[in-house]
Amino acid sequence: MAWNWAGTDIGKAHHHTVVLNNDGEVLLSRKVANDEADLLRLISEVLALGEDVVWSVDVADGMASLLVNVLLNHGQTIVYLPGLAVNRASAGYRGLGKTDAKDARVIADQARMRRDLHVLTPESELTAELRVMTDRRADLVKERTRKTNRLHAQVLSIFPALEHALELTSMGPLVLLSGYQTPAALRRLGRRRLTSWLRNRKTRSAEDLATAAVDAAERQHTRLPGEAAIAHVASDLALELLGLHEKIHELDKLIEARFHEHELAPVISSMPGIGPLLGAEFLAATGGDLSRFPSADRLAAFSGVAPVPRDSGNVNRPRRYHRGLQRVFYRSAMISIRTCPESRAFYDRKLARRRVNVLFAMIRDREIYQPASSITTAA
Numbered sequence: 001m002a003w004n005w006a007g008t009d010i011g012k013a014h015h016h017t018v019v020l021n022n023d024g025e026v027l028l029s030r031k032v033a034n035d036e037a038d039l040l041r042l043i044s045e046v047l048a049l050g051e052d053v054v055w056s057v058d059v060a061d062g063m064a065s066l067l068v069n070v071l072l073n074h075g076q077t078i079v080y081l082p083g084l085a086v087n088r089a090s091a092g093y094r095g096l097g098k099t100d101a102k103d104a105r106v107i108a109d110q111a112r113m114r115r116d117l118h119v120l121t122p123e124s125e126l127t128a129e130l131r132v133m134t135d136r137r138a139d140l141v142k143e144r145t146r147k148t149n150r151l152h153a154q155v156l157s158i159f160p161a162l163e164h165a166l167e168l169t170s171m172g173p174l175v176l177l178s179g180y181q182t183p184a185a186l187r188r189l190g191r192r193r194l195t196s197w198l199r200n201r202k203t204r205s206a207e208d209l210a211t212a213a214v215d216a217a218e219r220q221h222t223r224l225p226g227e228a229a230i231a232h233v234a235s236d237l238a239l240e241l242l243g244l245h246e247k248i249h250e251l252d253k254l255i256e257a258r259f260h261e262h263e264l265a266p267v268i269s270s271m272p273g274i275g276p277l278l279g280a281e282f283l284a285a286t287g288g289d290l291s292r293f294p295s296a297d298r299l300a301a302f303s304g305v306a307p308v309p310r311d312s313g314n315v316n317r318p319r320r321y322h323r324g325l326q327r328v329f330y331r332s333a334m335i336s337i338r339t340c341p342e343s344r345a346f347y348d349r350k351l352a353r354r355r356v357n358v359l360f361a362m363i364r365d366r367e368i369y370q371p372a373s374s375i376t377t378a379a
Contacts, residue, residue: 004050007108008032008067009086009100010059015067016100019046019053020108029101034063039070056111058083058103060120072122079117081110118292126262131284133255134324137248137277144244151177151237158227158234159183161216171245172203176213177238181231186217255280264288272343273336278328285325305329 004027008017012034019028027049032042046053055071055078057064071078090098090106111117123131148168155163159182166173175198180186186194191214198206256276259265268279293299300306304321336343361367 002050002052003112004046004053005108005112006046006053006055007104007106007111008055008057009103009107010057010064010067011100012063014100015064016104017042017046018101018104018108019049020105020112021050022112024109024112026105029104031100034066036066036070039067043071043074043076053077054079054111056081056107056117057120058086058107068120069122072120078120079111080120081107081114081117085110121287121289123287126258127283127287129258130255130262130280133251133258134277134281134284137251137255138324140244140248140251144241144248147237147241147244151234151241154230154234154237155181158224158230159216159220161219162186162213165212165216168241171242172198172205172209174238174241174245175201175203176209178235178242180213181234182223182227183217183220184223185231186213190214252277259283262288271332271336272340273332273334274328275335278332281324282328285322285328303329 002022004022005020006017007020008015014034015032017028017030017032018026021027028045030042030045032038053076055076057068057078058081060068060080068078086103086106089110090103093102093106093109151168152163155166155168155177162181162183166176168174168177176194179197180189180194189197191210194210194214195207198210203209259269259276259280262283264283265276265279268274268282269276274282290299293302297306302322302325304323304326333343333347337347338344
């Protein structure tokens with residue numbers, strides 16, 4: 001059967017599509033706007049060259065979403081070739097320049113020759129929502145971490161004792177810093193009034209927190225340069241962090257509710273260590289469809305928990321993997337060790353097995369044990 005191969009180099013405003021026949025000859029090459037009307041005209045032109053077409057793209061979401069879904073809605077077959085693979089394959093094609101047309105031709109030709117590319121399938125509304133919400137949550141958590149580190153630095157620069165006394169990842173200390181940031185202000189307020197102020201704002205362990213803050217204030221009577229300006233910045237950061245905590249909390253409730261609507265939710269959440277959030281991240285990364293992974297080994301390699309080596313000379317690094325899935329499996333493993341006796345027993349057995357290997361090598365080589373960190377430092 002004669003097939004045509006349509007490769008598309010994805011862009012923000014425009015894409016470029018090249019169509020090859022079975023012999024690799026160019027049948028069509030044109031720029032297309034990232035607009036539904038123009039995409040539909042392109043599909044008509046490509047199908048006029050032959051009904052049997054395999055489309056290939058180097059981006060599968062984001063700015064490629066409209067093209068991918070229009071093609072899927074028209075019953076077209078689409079395969080995904082990662083951008084890194086396109087970049088490396090381009091070196092083997094004639095011409096030193098890099099153009100959208102050349103990249104599109106490389107994408108089409110690679111799809112023509114390879115049979116190991118992932119076939120894209122329609123994404124359900126539920127998994128799409130989980131993907132959007134988990135991505136949003138990841139952004140908010142990164143922003144919270146950045147602002148927390150900034151707040152640590154600001155407080156440390158004017159009031160080291162208070163920075164040491166507070167755990168800024170908790171809500172109570174953030175409430176305190178939204179109102180009071182300097183030793184003098186805390187001393188003037190006093191322990192009793194500060195406790196009352198915190199309780200009025202529904203802060204947990206208000207008395208203990210007030211005691212720690214006032215005790216810290218009693219240990220510093222020196223006013224540092226820029227204290228007023230830094231105190232204002234610290235107050236703003238504390239209020240912003242409180243807002244981020246609230247946003248993440250509300251988003252967690254939405255994610256949990258949507259996760260439990262998925263048919264695989266009972267199966268996934270039955271695994272020790274995987275709750276609604278990690279389960280939602282797993283579904284967002286895989287769509288709940290494991291047909292793209294012929295075996296558990298392939299899923300493990302893709303997740304980065306059993307990466308395939310990619311060595312060259314003295315450089316030893318694993319093949320690229322999905323960091324989101326790696327986080328799901330490692331976080332759930334750490335949680336299961338604490339909460340599931342079976343997981344803990346398996347972990348202990350694996351650790352014991354590793355120790356056999358290490359002790360065997362030490363005796364064989366007549367060398368004492370050296371932690372990996374010591375070896376790295378010496379190197």
